[in-house]
Amino acid sequence: MRHLRAAAAITLALSVAAGVxxxxxxxxxxxxxxxxxxxxxxxxxxxxxxxxxDKKILTPELKKFEKETGIKVKLEVVPxxxxxxxxxxxxxxxxxxxxxxxxxxxxxxxxxxxxxxxxDDENFEAIGGRDRFIDSAVASxxxxxxxxxAVPLYSLSYALYYNKKMFADAGITAPxxxxxxxxxxxRKLSKDGKWALGAEGSNLSNNIHQTFVLGQQHGAxxxxxxxxxxxxxxxxxAAVKQYVDFMAKDKIVAPGNxxxxxxxxxxxxxxxRTAMVLWQAAATTFAAQGMKPExxxxxxxxxxxxxxxxxxxxxxxxxxxxxxxxxxxxxxxxAKKFVKFMTSDEEQKIxxxxxxxxxxxxxAQSDPAFAAPELKVLRDTLATSAAPLPQVPNExxxxxxxxxxxxxxxxxxxxxxxxxxxxxxxxLEKAQQTMQG
Amino acid sequence: xxxxxxxDPGTDRSSRGTSRGSGGARRGMPRIPDRIRRGGLPYLxxxxxxxxxxxxxxxxxxxxxxxxxxxxxxxFISNWGAAPWTGLENYEIAVDFDAPIGEALLHSFFVTCVFxxxxxxxxxxxxxxxxxMLQESFRGRGFLRALFLVxxxxxxxxxxxxxxxxxxxxxxxVNHVLHDQLGITDQPSFWLIxxxxxxxxxxxxxxxxxxxxxxxxxxxLQNIPRxxxxxxxxxxxxxxxxxxxxxxxxxxxxxxxxxxxxxxWTFNDFNxxxxxxxxAAPADADLISIHIYQSSFVTWNFGTGSAMSVLLxxxxxxxTAVYLFLTSxxxxxxxx
Numbered sequence: 001m002r003h004l005r006a007a008a009a010i011t012l013a014l015s016v017a018a019g020v021x022x023x024x025x026x027x028x029x030x031x032x033x034x035x036x037x038x039x040x041x042x043x044x045x046x047x048x049x050x051x052x053x054d055k056k057i058l059t060p061e062l063k064k065f066e067k068e069t070g071i072k073v074k075l076e077v078v079p080x081x082x083x084x085x086x087x088x089x090x091x092x093x094x095x096x097x098x099x100x101x102x103x104x105x106x107x108x109x110x111x112x113x114x115x116x117x118x119x120d121d122e123n124f125e126a127i128g129g130r131d132r133f134i135d136s137a138v139a140s141x142x143x144x145x146x147x148x149x150a151v152p153l154y155s156l157s158y159a160l161y162y163n164k165k166m167f168a169d170a171g172i173t174a175p176x177x178x179x180x181x182x183x184x185x186x187r188k189l190s191k192d193g194k195w196a197l198g199a200e201g202s203n204l205s206n207n208i209h210q211t212f213v214l215g216q217q218h219g220a221x222x223x224x225x226x227x228x229x230x231x232x233x234x235x236x237x238a239a240v241k242q243y244v245d246f247m248a249k250d251k252i253v254a255p256g257n258x259x260x261x262x263x264x265x266x267x268x269x270x271x272x273r274t275a276m277v278l279w280q281a282a283a284t285t286f287a288a289q290g291m292k293p294e295x296x297x298x299x300x301x302x303x304x305x306x307x308x309x310x311x312x313x314x315x316x317x318x319x320x321x322x323x324x325x326x327x328x329x330x331x332x333x334x335a336k337k338f339v340k341f342m343t344s345d346e347e348q349k350i351x352x353x354x355x356x357x358x359x360x361x362x363x364a365q366s367d368p369a370f371a372a373p374e375l376k377v378l379r380d381t382l383a384t385s386a387a388p389l390p391q392v393p394n395e396x397x398x399x400x401x402x403x404x405x406x407x408x409x410x411x412x413x414x415x416x417x418x419x420x421x422x423x424x425x426x427x428l429e430k431a432q433q434t435m436q437g
Numbered sequence: 438x439x440x441x442x443x444x445d446p447g448t449d450r451s452s453r454g455t456s457r458g459s460g461g462a463r464r465g466m467p468r469i470p471d472r473i474r475r476g477g478l479p480y481l482x483x484x485x486x487x488x489x490x491x492x493x494x495x496x497x498x499x500x501x502x503x504x505x506x507x508x509x510x511x512x513f514i515s516n517w518g519a520a521p522w523t524g525l526e527n528y529e530i531a532v533d534f535d536a537p538i539g540e541a542l543l544h545s546f547f548v549t550c551v552f553x554x555x556x557x558x559x560x561x562x563x564x565x566x567x568x569x570m571l572q573e574s575f576r577g578r579g580f581l582r583a584l585f586l587v588x589x590x591x592x593x594x595x596x597x598x599x600x601x602x603x604x605x606x607x608x609x610x611v612n613h614v615l616h617d618q619l620g621i622t623d624q625p626s627f628w629l630i631x632x633x634x635x636x637x638x639x640x641x642x643x644x645x646x647x648x649x650x651x652x653x654x655x656x657x658l659q660n661i662p663r664x665x666x667x668x669x670x671x672x673x674x675x676x677x678x679x680x681x682x683x684x685x686x687x688x689x690x691x692x693x694x695x696x697x698x699x700x701x702w703t704f705n706d707f708n709x710x711x712x713x714x715x716x717a718a719p720a721d722a723d724l725i726s727i728h729i730y731q732s733s734f735v736t737w738n739f740g741t742g743s744a745m746s747v748l749l750x751x752x753x754x755x756x757t758a759v760y761l762f763l764t765s766x767x768x769x770x771x772x773x
Binding site for chain 1: 511512514515516517536537538541605606607627629630631632715716717719720731734735736737
C-alpha cells in the first residue's frame with residue numbers, strides 16, 4: 001500500500017510536470033533532437049487492401065532498415081479516416097510519431113501548423129537531393145515558394161477501371177473517352193440490378209477529388225488567386241452538379257452508393273455489380289477481392305471532348321502519399337535516414353510495385369514493372385494531364401465543407417429529391433460560409 | 438524516486454500517529470505541532486484526489502475557456518499560446534444565428550434536444566418496464582438479466598459499427614427484415630443518410646442506454662419492502678395500482694438521479710453519432726457534440742469550437758441546477 005501510494009505520488013508529480021511543460025505546445029526550433037537515436041516511430045497510411053496487409057508488406061522493409069542502420073522502427077498503420085485527426089492531435093500535444101505519411105492534398109494545411117520539418121535544400125541533400133524527385137510530386141508537397149512540408153513517397157493519379165466482360169455483353173467495344181460517351185454507355189450498362197458507375201457518396205475526400213477534376217474541366221479552381229474560397233462560381237456549381245447527376249439525372253450510379261464511404265464501390269466492381277469505377281491504383285484491392293487482372297481494363301478518366309491534356313482537359317488530381325518528419329522528433333538523424341531509405345531507388349521499386357503506385361523518384365520509374373498497361377495510364381496522366389489540388393492552408397477545410405455538400409446532394413439524389421443548379425449553388429454557398437480564416 | 442519512497446513512510450508514520458488519536462499529544466510527545474498534524478491530515482488525504490481532479494477536469498476546462506477567447510486555427514495549433522486574443526469574437530460567431538455558423542449550431546442544438554428527449558425517455562421506459570417485469574422470480578430470470586446487460590457490457594465502437602452495418606441500405610439487416618421479410622416499407626430505406634438518420638441514431642442510443650436504467654432501477658426495486666405490496670394486496674390493490682402507488686414513488690429518488698445522468702450522457706454523446714455517420718453527420722442527425730467537433734477538428738477553428746463548448750457547458754450547468762433545485766424542492770415538499 002505504501003509503495004502504491006509512493007508510485008501514485010511519483011506518477012502524479014510526473015504528469016503534472018508533463019502537463020505544465022506541455023502547455024506551451026510544440027517547439028520552435030528548426031529540428032528535433034537525437035535523444036533517442038536507436039528507435040523511430042512511423043505512422044504509415046493504409047495503402048493496401050487492409051491494415052494487416054500493410055504490416056505484412058512493410059515489416060520486412062523495416063527489418064532491412066534496422067539491419068542497415070541499427071535503428072528499430074515501430075510501425076503503426078493508420079486508416080485513412082483517422083489519419084488527419086491523429087496528426088492533428090499529435091500536433092496539438094506535441095506527442096507525435098517521428099516519421100509519418102500524409103496525404104499530399106493536406107500538405108499546405110499541415111505546413112501551416114509548423115509541426116512538420118521543412119524540407120529545405122540542406123534536408124533534401126541528406127536524402128540525395130531534390131532533383132531525384134519529379135517536379136509535380138514535389139510541387140504537391142507544400143505551398144509554392146516555401147520549403148515543402150514533406151517528401152513524395154508514392155505518386156498516384158485517377159483512371160477509369162472497367163469490367164471487360166460487362167462491356168462486351170453490352171456491345172461496347174472501347175472504354176468511353178468523353179463524359180457524353182460515359183453516360184451513353186452507362187445507360188446501356190445500368191440494367192438488371194447492375195449499374196454502370198460506382199461512387200463513394202459519403203466519402204468526403206473522394207467527392208472532392210472527383211469534383212475538383214470536373215471543376216478544372218469547367219474552368220473552376222475552388223479558390224481564387226489570393227487563396228480565398230470560391231465555391232460558387234458557375235464552373236464549380238456545374239462540376240458538382242455533373243457529378244451528382246450521374247445518380248440524380250443520368251441514373252447510371254446506384255442510389256445506394258450515396259452512403260458508401262468504405263470503398264464499397266470497389267467491392268461492387270470486383271463482384272461484377274458495377275461496370276466502371278474512377279479510382280487510383282485499384283489493382284491490389286481488386287486482386288484481394290478475387291478479381292483476375294485480365295477481367296478488368298484501365299483507361300484515362302474521361303474529359304468533356306477530345307483527348308486528355310493540360311488545362312481544361314485535366315483528368316486527374318495529382319494524388320499521392322508523402323513522408324513527413326515531426327519537427328520535435330527525438331531522433332532527427334535517424335528520421336532523415338529512414339526517409340532516405342524509403343525513397344531510395346531500390347525501396348521505391350519494391351514498394352510502388354507492391355502498392356501499384358508510381359514512384360515519384362525518377363530513377364525508379366525506369367523499372368519495366370511500371371510500364372504495365374495500368375501503371376502506364378496512371379503515369380501518363382500524372383505527367384501530362386493532372387493538376388494538384390489547391391495548395392492553400394484551408395485545403396482540409398475545403399475537403400470537408402465541399403465534400404459534405406456533395407454528400408448531402410447525393411443523399412437528396414438517392415431520396416429522389418430534385419438536384420437543381422439552385423440547390424447545388426445553395427449547398428456550396430453554405431459550405432463557403434462555414435470557411436473561417 | 439528514492440527520495441520519494443523514503444519520504445513516504447515518514448509521512449505514513451506521522452499520519453498513523455495522528456490517526457491513532459489526538460490523545461497522544463496530550464500525553465506530551467508532540468514532535469510536529471499537533472494542531473497542524475491533526476488539521477492537515479484530512480487535506481493531505483484529499484490531496485491526490487484534488488490534484489487528479491485538477492489535472493483531469495479543471496485544467497482542461499480552463500484551457501478550453503482560454504482557447505475560446507483566442508483565434509486558434511491551424512497556424513497556431515502547435516504553439517497555441519501564440520494565438521492572438523480575440524475577446525468575445527468566437528462567441529459572437531457562435532451565437533450569430535443569422536449567419537451560417539450560428540444557424541447550424543442552433544439547428545444542431547434543436548436536433549440534440551429532440552434526440553435527447555426521445556432517447557432518454559425511451560431508455561428510461563424500457564429500463565423501468567424490464568426492471569419491474571424481472572422483479573418476480575421465475576425460471577430464466579438470471580439469464581434474462583444477464584442478457585439485458587449485454588449492450589452495456591459491449592465496447593461502444595464494436596456495438597455501434599455493427600449497427601452501422603445493419604443499417605446499410607442494400608446489404609443491411611434492418612432493411613432485410615423491414616422490406617424483404619415483413620414488407621413494411623415499399624422500398625429499402627436509407628438509415629445512415631437523409632431524413633431517417635435521426636431514427637437510426639435514437640434506436641442505437643436507446644439500445645445502448647437502457648441497460649443502465651435497467652440496472653439502476655433493478656437495484657432500487659430490491660430496496661422496496663415486500664410488506665408494502667403484501668399490505669396493498671390485502672387492501673385490494675391490483676398490480677397497476679401497486680406500481681402507481683408503491684413502486685413509482687419508491688423509485689423517485691433513483692429516477693431523479695438516473696434521468697439527470699442519462700440526460701447529460703445523451704446530450705453530450707459523441708461516440709454513437711461519430712461511429713454511425715463519420716465526421717459529417719446528416720443534417721437531420723447533426724448532434725451538437727459532432728457539430729462542435731467539426732468546428733474544432735474538421736474545419737480547424739478551435740477557438741470557435743471552444744466557444745461553442747463553453748456555451749454548451751453553461752447550458753448544461755443551468756439545466757442541471759434548475760433540475761436539481763426543482764427535484765430537491767419536490768422531495769422536501771413530499772417529506773413535509
